[in-house]
Amino acid sequence: MATALLTTGSSLQCPHGGTVTIASTNTQARAGVALALASDTFSIAGCPFQIPVGTGSVPHPCVQVRWTKFNQSCKVNGQPTLALDSKGICLAADQAPQGPVSIVQAQPLVQGS
Incomplete structure (x- = not known):
């Protein structure tokens, strides 16, 4: 069954509201922007988790x-590739699991099976 694929233009967040940026190595399969691959780099900025x-508290953001x-x-x-039903875990700098990534928006016009 076809499902919407993730691209570098997709919107993802960590469980604490941090923004995920996708740096793709994919230069071939594009839908205006590159399709996201499981091997790409997914960096998180702005995670407020402590x-x-x-x-007190110590910052321990998702990265x-x-x-x-x-x-x-x-x-x-x-x-x-990655799709709406893909699952990912957000990690801190020390590789501690912080919770699941949320896929907020994918590319609805690009589908794969």
Whole structure:
């Protein structure tokens, strides 16, 4: 079944409202912008998450996304693409899991199976 694919123009957020930026290595498959690949770099900025410590707190923001479920049937140069049903986990700089990434908007005109 076809589903909307993610592109570098898609909108994603960490569970705390940080913004995900996609830096793609894909230079071939484009829909105005590059299709996002599971192997691309997904950086997070603006995450306000803090860990309570004693009477204060320590910043522990989400900084990247690691994909755990991606589109195996639609690939670009052997690399899996990402779709609305893909699953990713947001990680802190120390690789601690922070929660699931939210796909806010994908490219509805580009679909894969």
